[in-house]
Amino acid sequence: MKKVVPLPENLAGERFDIGLARMLGISRAQAEALICKGEARLARSAKKSEKLEEGDVVTLEVEDEPPSCPYRPPAFLEILYQDSDIVVVNKPASLASHPCAGWKGDTVTEALERQGVFLCSDGPAGRRGVVSRLDVGTSGAMLLCKSNEAYVEMKRQFSSHEVEKTYHALASGYLREAATIEAPISRDPGAKFRFAVSPYGKDAVTHYRPIEVFKGFTLAEVKIETGRTHQIRVHFSSIGHPLAGDSLYGSNPRQDARLGLDRQWLHARSLRFRHPLTKIWMRVSATYSEDLRRSLGILESLGGVK
Secondary structure (H helix, E strand, O other): OEEEEEOOHHHOOOEHHHHHHHHHOOOHHHHHHHHHOOOEEEOOOOOOOOEOOOOOEEEEEOOOOOOOOOOOOOOOOOEEEEOOOEEEEEEOOOOEOOOOOOOOOOEHHHHHHHOOOOOOOOOOOOOOOEOOOOOOOOEEEEEEEOOHHHHHHHHHHHHOOOOEEEEEEEEEOOOOOOEEEEOOEEEOOOOOOOEEEOOOOEOOEEEEEEEEEEOOEEEEEEEEOOOOOOHHHHHHHHOOOOEOOOHHHOOOHHHHHHOOOOOOOEEEEEEEEEOOOOOOEEEEEOOOOHHHHHHHHHHHHOOEOO
């Protein structure tokens, strides 16, 4: 059976094998096997390490219907906090925040609806109730709105940067001291799916401090004043410390494989905000997903660095 699958826009720039694994919800080894046997291919000649490009389509030659594409719906979406106005979830890396062009997989908004959580009517079609988003490949705390009043207020809080967004990121190399990165970001003129530091870009400010140092890596707490696309990934790459697992921005593929990573090690650890109706300050935190915990366990087994 032949099945032609358009490339989701969020996977442009990934290696062919990693992108295929994410699209089909299978392991990287299974994806490599499909490519090597010619059962998964692009219109152009492409090895497993080839970077995917916007407009690519993947042709699958399999005996049976492939796994749901791109992702298998999760059995359960963890709800961290919920009331009549808002809901905060721990988004898995494999879900998009909301439906978008070229994306055929599961989304946070659809998963919530399956679980009986209905969002407000405000917002663009397909993104109702969504006041901020996390990229595919990034996990962690994500807030959505159930009432229209909450939607208006939380849109305002996010737009005015009143919401404190704290991330944890595993950066390659050693970050010994807290620091701030102030560097404007724009689209990379050499690649539509990448972003880069540019004097012609929009202002972007990232603060970080090291939490724990391992051999070859630093786990850092990151807070951002702005919310540019790929901001943390671009900023850390720009100072020579790309995030582990982030092949789009220069991670070491051998180290990524050693840690079992097929996505960037980036997790939205917490959100601090005023409740849109009560105006009481709240902080909601999200635990690490299994793949992130596993990679840290591997590094811990190698011994920390003083």
